[in-house]
Amino acid sequence: xxxxKVTIAxxxxxxxxxxLRNVAEPFAYIDFPLIIVVYAALQxxxxxxxxxxxxxxxxxxxxxxxxxxxxxxSKTLIAYVVSELARRVYLDNLLLRIPVIAGAxxxxxxxxxxxxxxxxxxxxxxxxxxxxxxxxxxxxxGTVVYLILDYFLTERTSGGGSRRRETxxxxxxxxxxxxxxxxx
Amino acid sequence: MVERSQQEVxxxxxxLAIVLCVANFVLMAFDARADGGQxxxxxxxxxxxxxxxxxxxxxxxxxxxxxxxxxxxRTASSENDALKQRVQELEVELKAKEDLATENQRLNALLxxxxxxxYKVLNARIIGRDPSVWFDASIVNRGSLDGVKLxxxxxxxxxxxxxxTAVGPLTSQVDLITRDKSGVGAVVGEIAGSNALGVVMxxxxxxxxxxxxxxxxxxxxxxxxxxxxxxxxxxxxxxKVGEIVEVESGSATTPHRIVIRPSAxxxxxxxxxxxxxxxxxxxxxxxxxxxxxxxxKK
Numbered sequence: 001x002x003x004x005k006v007t008i009a010x011x012x013x014x015x016x017x018x019x020l021r022n023v024a025e026p027f028a029y030i031d032f033p034l035i036i037v038v039y040a041a042l043q044x045x046x047x048x049x050x051x052x053x054x055x056x057x058x059x060x061x062x063x064x065x066x067x068x069x070x071x072x073x074s075k076t077l078i079a080y081v082v083s084e085l086a087r088r089v090y091l092d093n094l095l096l097r098i099p100v101i102a103g104a105x106x107x108x109x110x111x112x113x114x115x116x117x118x119x120x121x122x123x124x125x126x127x128x129x130x131x132x133x134x135x136x137x138x139x140x141x142g143t144v145v146y147l148i149l150d151y152f153l154t155e156r157t158s159g160g161g162s163r164r165r166e167t168x169x170x171x172x173x174x175x176x177x178x179x180x181x182x183x184x
Numbered sequence: 185m186v187e188r189s190q191q192e193v194x195x196x197x198x199x200l201a202i203v204l205c206v207a208n209f210v211l212m213a214f215d216a217r218a219d220g221g222q223x224x225x226x227x228x229x230x231x232x233x234x235x236x237x238x239x240x241x242x243x244x245x246x247x248x249x250x251x252x253x254x255x256x257x258r259t260a261s262s263e264n265d266a267l268k269q270r271v272q273e274l275e276v277e278l279k280a281k282e283d284l285a286t287e288n289q290r291l292n293a294l295l296x297x298x299x300x301x302x303y304k305v306l307n308a309r310i311i312g313r314d315p316s317v318w319f320d321a322s323i324v325n326r327g328s329l330d331g332v333k334l335x336x337x338x339x340x341x342x343x344x345x346x347x348x349t350a351v352g353p354l355t356s357q358v359d360l361i362t363r364d365k366s367g368v369g370a371v372v373g374e375i376a377g378s379n380a381l382g383v384v385m386x387x388x389x390x391x392x393x394x395x396x397x398x399x400x401x402x403x404x405x406x407x408x409x410x411x412x413x414x415x416x417x418x419x420x421x422x423x424k425v426g427e428i429v430e431v432e433s434g435s436a437t438t439p440h441r442i443v444i445r446p447s448a449x450x451x452x453x454x455x456x457x458x459x460x461x462x463x464x465x466x467x468x469x470x471x472x473x474x475x476x477x478x479x480x481k482k
């Protein structure tokens with residue numbers, strides 16, 4: 001059920017990215033699909049995160065004046081890097097996720113810009129300004145979105161009204177064992 | 185058993201990431217080729233996005249229009265007084281213009297001139313902007329079903345805005361002249377009366393464009409208007425591009441560097457016009473040019 005909810009969140013993020021810039025220009029500085037891709041990667045579902053990154057990146061590129069595949073490339077790479085990071089480092093706390101989304105946004109922007117320059121394309125926006133605004137916008141929006149997603153993607157315990165993250169307990173169990181030794 | 189399958193997934197992940205990254209890179213390299221064609225994936229995505237973008241644009245424009253009219257009411261009284269005075273002034277001007285118009289009609293009839301519209305203009309509404317902050321492409325609600333074709337020029341009341349770079353059945357993508365890859369053949373001043381020919385291209389500043397390759401010997405001044413020449417094979421001649429705001433004078437061997445402010449209000453446009461103009465095919469154009477005859481050898 002959580003898989004379906006995150007997939008719906010990704011589709012909504014792509015639709016928001018397609019439409020919101022025409023409503024108000026500052027929304028262009030929020031990368032909604034990246035927020036969801038990083039969230040999926042933080043769930044330690046690397047395959048899903050990578051596929052999300054490729055799909056959402058292509059969906060954005062298709063309506064953009066930039067190169068087709070540039071967002072797909074950068075978001076796929078970021079999904080992989082964040083999922084590898086989440087596998088090795090404890091990142092289930094919201095405060096720890098803030099630098100992750102900020103770093104992902106910075107890397108995404110620099111990769112996107114670098115790929116265009118590599119292939120002889122000059123983006124119309126000023127680099128420093130765009131990267132800075134994008135970093136601020138995406139980090140703030142990402143923090144809010146993660147709070148909302150955590151609220152909807154957790155289940156109520158039978159005892160009372162408190163919520164717990166389903167993935168947290170599963171991860172702790174797996175971390176106590178060494179999966180490499182078990183595989184031998 | 186569960187752990188082993190998890191381990192297999194971890195082994196699979198880097199390969200999946202590499203395959204997808206390589207696929208995206210190949211797509212990028214293919215897209216970067218300047219062959220002037222359009223990509224099928226863009227057409228599909230535009231068509232799908234139209235079902236979301238059109239209703240959202242309709243709702244937001246009606247909501248902003250409603251609140252805008254409320255805000256305008258606050259200044260309505262003072263504006264009303266000023267407008268009354270302006271109406272009186274205009275009535276006097278109108279009388280003079282009517283006399284001139286009558287005279288003009290009479291002279292036109294004498295010269296047997298017929299007013300002709302050069303190109304058919306298709307009105308379109310901007311329903312979407314570039315989802316990536318790095319570029320400024322726009323999506324309009326007219327597509328191939330309305331007769332729009334690739335590379336057709338797009339204009340606003342002010343002047344030239346850009347050209348169509350992808351056409352779906354219901355929507356089209358418009359690339360603006362502010363993009364660095366957009367080259368517009370242009371001339372400073374009237375086509376027949378100036379030798380200051382050059383190419384207008386985008387800069388990293390969104391609100392300004394640059395005219396290059398204008399000979400340093402040509403006379404160029406701030407405030408002059410730049411028009412299209414029609415020699416680029418995309419835009420027709422005589423469209424207003426913008427006004428010169430800065431000139432770095434060249435010399436006999438170096439060209440001028442001319443900065444232009446586009447006439448079209450690029451940041452605030454909502455309605456645009458697509459010129460249903462198709463330039464002559466290159467082969468037809470070349471056929472018309474007769475090669476110079478070589479003098480016979482003695």
